[in-house]
Amino acid sequence: MMMSHPTPGQGASSAAELLQMKNVGKSFGALEVLRDIDLTLHKGEVLGIVGESGSGKSTLGRIAIGLDLPSRGEVLLNGRDVLKPDAREKPAEKWRMQMVFQDSLAALDPRYTIADSIREPWVAFPGRHPANPNAAIDDLIDAVGLKPEHKDRLPHQLSGGQRQRACIARAIAVEPDVIVLDEPTSSLDATVQAQILALLLRLRSERGISYILISHDIGVVRTLSDKIGVLHKGRMVDFGAAEDVLNNPGNEYTQHLMSAVLPPSFAVRELRRSFRGGL
Numbered sequence: 001m002m003m004s005h006p007t008p009g010q011g012a013s014s015a016a017e018l019l020q021m022k023n024v025g026k027s028f029g030a031l032e033v034l035r036d037i038d039l040t041l042h043k044g045e046v047l048g049i050v051g052e053s054g055s056g057k058s059t060l061g062r063i064a065i066g067l068d069l070p071s072r073g074e075v076l077l078n079g080r081d082v083l084k085p086d087a088r089e090k091p092a093e094k095w096r097m098q099m100v101f102q103d104s105l106a107a108l109d110p111r112y113t114i115a116d117s118i119r120e121p122w123v124a125f126p127g128r129h130p131a132n133p134n135a136a137i138d139d140l141i142d143a144v145g146l147k148p149e150h151k152d153r154l155p156h157q158l159s160g161g162q163r164q165r166a167c168i169a170r171a172i173a174v175e176p177d178v179i180v181l182d183e184p185t186s187s188l189d190a191t192v193q194a195q196i197l198a199l200l201l202r203l204r205s206e207r208g209i210s211y212i213l214i215s216h217d218i219g220v221v222r223t224l225s226d227k228i229g230v231l232h233k234g235r236m237v238d239f240g241a242a243e244d245v246l247n248n249p250g251n252e253y254t255q256h257l258m259s260a261v262l263p264p265s266f267a268v269r270e271l272r273r274s275f276r277g278g279l
């Protein structure tokens with residue numbers, strides 16, 4: 001199940017373009033929520049999207065994985081326009097994009113055991129069904145740091161961090177190209193948050209998955225991201241290599257966001273060093 005991939009941060013600029021948004025806009029009735037969004041995500045990259053509440057982050061993530069349609073513009077996956085009618089009639093490619101939400105309790109069916117939840121995407125995408133599902137579930141449970149006994153538990157019988165691990169296992173079960181992480185650690189306390197971020201970094205390095213990481217917390221985005229996009233009132237006011245956006249914020253709004261951020265803690269610096277070869 002596991003493949004070898006380039007080390008994170010290496011070769012990102014020469015890697016294939018996985019997802020592109022061109023001039024994407026979204027309106028709900030008269031309310032314009034996203035405007036002129038252009039972005040490119042390469043294979044294996046982590047793109048952090050940061051912005052205050054209501055800036056359009058979740059809407060952007062939902063459009064990226066096809067849960068919402070844009071009102072304007074193009075969305076290309078591996079160079080193919082996913083919005084063209086012929087592509088929309090072929091949902092077979094949808095497994096390539098998965099999502100992990102903030103609220104793990106709401107994201108998991110309360111009647112399903114954790115193993116049942118992990119099986120769900122294989123039912124939705126039979127082409128991704130493994131030859132030996134029980135062994136695959138054991139591997140996934142182990143990969144996300146859960147214990148074998150968690151397989152038969154119901155969501156409410158796990159802690160918030162364990163549930164989020166289960167949601168991550170479900171998301172990687174079909175070996176997607178991209179996972180949109182929408183505030184994946186916002187409802188967790190600081191220690192568990194750091195553990196989940198470490199897990200995400202490890203999975204990315206082992207499996208070469210790309211992430212779009214949505215957060216109002218620039219500290220979280222800074223821990224994981226190669227590239228950062230700053231959304232303000234539906235516009236991408238800054239976009240570029242994480243270090244450039246963080247160290248030389250070109251936009252006044254980004255400077256304002258940065259001014260509210262504490263320096264990374266020792267734990268976070270260690271995390272980044274171990275997974276990204278030092279920053």
Ligand SMILES: Nc1ncnc2c1ncn2[C@@H]1O[C@H](COP(=O)(O)OP(=O)(O)OP(=O)(O)O)[C@@H](O)[C@H]1O
Pocket residue numbers: 028031033051052053054055056057058059060216
């Ligand atoms: N289905 C919808 N119908 C109408 N308006 C919507 C819908 N979804 C989102 N909006 C509006 O679009 C704007 C952006 O919402 P979105 O959830 O994308 O922002 P966000 O940056 O993710 O915010 P938060 O951090 O609070 O989740 C908000 O004004 C929201 O009320």
